[in-house]
Amino acid sequence: MSRLDRLRERWPVSPRVHAYAAWAALVLFTLIIISGAAVRLTGSGLGCPEWPRCNGTSVTPSDGHAYIEFGNRMVTTPVSIAAVLCLVFALLRRPYRKDFTVLGALLVAGVAIQAVLGGITVMTGLNPFTVMSHFLLSMVTLVIASLLVWRVVRERRAQSETPSHDPLLVGLVRALTVFGGAVVFIGTAVTASGPYAGGEGTDDTVSRLTLFGDDTFNDIITWHARVAMVFGIAAVALWLFARLRGARALLWPLTAVCVLVAITGAIGTLQYHILDYPAWTVWLHVSSVALTWNALLWSWLAAGRPERAAEPVAPAPPPREPATV
Known part of the structure; x- marks a missing residue:
């Protein structure tokens, strides 16, 4: 032992x-x-x-x-x-x-x-x-x-x-999760190029992301909003598809994804188009993103693996005729 x-x-x-x-x-x-x-x-x-x-x-x-x-x-x-x-x-x-x-x-x-x-x-x-x-x-x-x-x-x-579901449904859930990861990545670029560098309170000058010059922040946030909108539409479409396919085990995590995406999008609209990007709305946005990512991961796990097609059953051999004397 x-x-x-x-x-x-x-x-x-x-x-x-x-x-x-x-x-x-x-x-x-x-x-x-x-x-x-x-x-x-x-x-x-x-x-x-x-x-x-x-x-x-x-x-x-x-x-x-x-x-x-x-x-x-x-x-x-x-x-x-x-x-x-x-x-x-x-x-x-x-x-x-x-x-x-x-x-x-x-x-x-x-x-x-x-x-x-x-x-x-x-x-x-x-x-x-x-x-x-x-x-x-x-x-x-x-x-x-x-x-x-x-x-x-x-x-x-x-x-x-590893539950099994319709192969198309499993593939779409996985694609949605990868798509969500891309949205998160673009979101980090938004924060890295935005006004909150992290050193304002201590009067430190912090470099910002300037891939596209002085308009980097506005350019990236525009792309982030567009990609996030497409992601939200895809999430709702996938929820409807899962419901039509009767995948009840997937409905709860996908519902959470849709609700959290709606909340995150509402916060994003509020912070950028209405309130001129205050810090507390950015904090709410990041918090909502973390929860959305958890829901996406749960959806991936709930989708499991593609179910295998049933193997065709070989036809039974015809009955043998009795031998004649």
Whole structure:
């Protein structure tokens, strides 16, 4: 018996306890995206201009914007604990599953990489490309956390982890998710070229994304709005298609996608066309995007794999005629 087997015998973890850790990781990985957006939108991105220290020889903050930036760093602590618990509980759970251990290890690795990338973001003075990478990596960690929660929930319900649906429907759900990822990517470019560089509160000059010159922000936000509108129409069309095909298991996640896309679009219209882009609306927009991404991932998982066509049954051989004497 290996040492791990002995530990599992001594401190067994039930699937229920492991499920609690998985749900906590998904919630916390979502919340840290929201808190990170608050840091940027309050102009506190360089409140702690050093890493891992906050300022000079001090690890702790000393003023308002430093407290905001340091607070976001501290959110990493419960996120890290949840990720480590997912890994430890996966190793000790009974029955043991290797895929849960792999997903737990990926969550821990994601936290470590995010911490390093966050430090690089600060040390490069909030370079727009590192800020975009920081956000996009957060979306990748949500993929891992969502997959873990999905498998844990399906196992506890004794349901198949990869349901099967109409091949066309499965392909469309996957295409919609990839399309949503593209919309998110363009959205990061909007923020990277927009007025909230993250250093306003500390009077730091932060470079902006200028791919198209001085009009980069207006150009990218126009393209983002158009692509997002097409995405919203596609989401509603896919919901109708799933309903016509009778895919009841897909209706709930796709309904969540449609509702959240509508909310996100309404916030986007409010922030850009009515209220002249105030910071609090951008924060609501980012928060809604994180929730929409979770709903898209759940839709992908609920779609499962294309169902196989039924193999044709060979016709029965004709009955043999009785032999004549």
